[in-house]
Amino acid sequence: MTFGYFERGMSAAPGLVVDNTRLDSPVSIAATGYGLACYAVAAERGWVPRDVAARRVLSSLRFFWHSDQSGARESTGYRGFYFHFLDVEAGRRVWQSELSTIDSAILFAGALAAAEYFDRDTPEERELRALADAMYRRADWAWALDGGDAVTHGWTPERGFLRYRWTGYNEALLLYLLALGSPTRPVPPATYEAWTSTYQWKRIYGIEHLFAGPLFIHQGTHVWIDFRGVADAYMRAAGIDYFENSRRATYVQREYARRNPRRFAGYNEDAWGITASDGPGPARCLANGRMRSFWGYRARGVPWGGDDGTLSPWVAVASLPFAPEIVLPALDHLDREVPRITGQLGYKCSYNPSFCGPGVGADGWISQGYFGIDQGPVVLMIENYCSDLVWKLMRRCAYVVDGLRRAGFAGGWLDSHPPIHGRRRSTERRWSMVRKECERGSRRLEGATHPP
Numbered sequence: 001m002t003f004g005y006f007e008r009g010m011s012a013a014p015g016l017v018v019d020n021t022r023l024d025s026p027v028s029i030a031a032t033g034y035g036l037a038c039y040a041v042a043a044e045r046g047w048v049p050r051d052v053a054a055r056r057v058l059s060s061l062r063f064f065w066h067s068d069q070s071g072a073r074e075s076t077g078y079r080g081f082y083f084h085f086l087d088v089e090a091g092r093r094v095w096q097s098e099l100s101t102i103d104s105a106i107l108f109a110g111a112l113a114a115a116e117y118f119d120r121d122t123p124e125e126r127e128l129r130a131l132a133d134a135m136y137r138r139a140d141w142a143w144a145l146d147g148g149d150a151v152t153h154g155w156t157p158e159r160g161f162l163r164y165r166w167t168g169y170n171e172a173l174l175l176y177l178l179a180l181g182s183p184t185r186p187v188p189p190a191t192y193e194a195w196t197s198t199y200q201w202k203r204i205y206g207i208e209h210l211f212a213g214p215l216f217i218h219q220g221t222h223v224w225i226d227f228r229g230v231a232d233a234y235m236r237a238a239g240i241d242y243f244e245n246s247r248r249a250t251y252v253q254r255e256y257a258r259r260n261p262r263r264f265a266g267y268n269e270d271a272w273g274i275t276a277s278d279g280p281g282p283a284r285c286l287a288n289g290r291m292r293s294f295w296g297y298r299a300r301g302v303p304w305g306g307d308d309g310t311l312s313p314w315v316a317v318a319s320l321p322f323a324p325e326i327v328l329p330a331l332d333h334l335d336r337e338v339p340r341i342t343g344q345l346g347y348k349c350s351y352n353p354s355f356c357g358p359g360v361g362a363d364g365w366i367s368q369g370y371f372g373i374d375q376g377p378v379v380l381m382i383e384n385y386c387s388d389l390v391w392k393l394m395r396r397c398a399y400v401v402d403g404l405r406r407a408g409f410a411g412g413w414l415d416s417h418p419p420i421h422g423r424r425r426s427t428e429r430r431w432s433m434v435r436k437e438c439e440r441g442s443r444r445l446e447g448a449t450h451p452p
Contacts, residue, residue, distance in 0.1 A: 002375050015057070015063055030103040039053040073158070101166070176403075180192060207248050265354040310350050348368070
């Protein structure tokens with residue numbers, strides 16, 4: 001059901017996925033990255049024939065590899081990165097969006113996962129692997145530092161680098177690992193040490209953990225990487241790993257909803273999930289005896305970071321690998337109490353039982369749209385819970401292994417992999433083969449009206 005979002009969104013050339021289901025939505029490169037990995041799951045599960053899944057992924061990778069990388073105002077990317085939002089038809093920048101380092105990282109992660117899955121010796125799957133490899137290698141992570149200790153959020157042709165950098169614990173864990181693992185233009189290991197130095201360890205409701213308010217932050221990198229038993233210096237000092245940290249953050253969410261300090265309707269120990277999501281605002285109305293402000297799309301978090309009564313089912317689902325004992329009851333509760341939240345493509349983005357604007361039902365406001373960056377983690381984390389599929393794929397990815405090691409991670413499955421220096425020569429031979437495969441793919445595209 002949820003995979004249908006990507007099946008519809010990637011059904012035509014050039015294999016791009018729209019940001020959401022609203023009219024005139026642009027393409028999101030992050031949603032496309034999730035879609036690439038979801039097609040591996042779909043092929044594994046038999047939802048889509050393997051050859052069809054491979055062709056759709058290949059169509060997307062061909063587009064990105066051959067797209068305009070000039071950095072012009074209406075190009076697709078620059079320095080190996082891509083603009084956050086693209087036109088549906090031409091795949092060019094829209095809305096003066098930024099060249100996004102984090103959204104590019106999600107795109108690369110999806111490409112690398114797909115490359116590990118589609119490993120057969122056929123012309124299409126060989127080209128798919130080569131293009132994913134080439135895309136990742138082209139990214140200039142050192143440039144994205146802009147001379148600083150932390151990677152910037154992005155860049156625009158009009159103003160250059162954005163003023164913000166990736167500091168504090170957040171979804172950029174994936175970004176830093178991919179930036180460290182690059183065999184061409186990596187960031188130095190000191191960058192990762194500088195990043196972890198900005199972490200905040202908190203004790204909330206008696207639960208100690210590395211703090212981040214929105215729940216999606218505790219899931220973002222875990223979609224791709226299995227952190228069970230694998231820890232960096234920061235987590236070794238804390239005596240846990242990032243997986244356990246996310247489990248604790250999930251329990252903090254449930255406890256916050258149980259206590260319900262702001263007295264919103266519908267919150268309880270089985271109704272939680274506060275994160276970056278769509279919302280009913282901007283609006284103000286009388287709710288539960290007081291005037292309240294409601295927001296539109298915004299990052300919400302607990303116990304600090306903003307809460308307007310909006311809950312997101314998808315983020316509860318994506319916590320399934322960490323704490324199934326509290327996630328499954330939450331989903332049962334949702335199905336019983338808020339049946340309108342389920343549509344043709346699975347759970348809708350979010351709902352707010354407290355909102356009392358015109359036209360809302362007895363169970364409050366319910367988002368009418370679906371977002372690709374919500375749908376992707378649902379498919380991938382359910383699959384990780386059931387089979388470890390995406391985690392297994394990324395364990396085989398040399399770049400992910402290298403990035404983890406350069407960041408100082410050790411333990412668990414990582415200790416069974418060979419050291420980085422033992423693969424230097426083979427990596428260069430692989431890059432030579434990648435260039436040749438990309439050239440062959442380019443020749444096959446000549447004269448074609450559209451990719452398959």
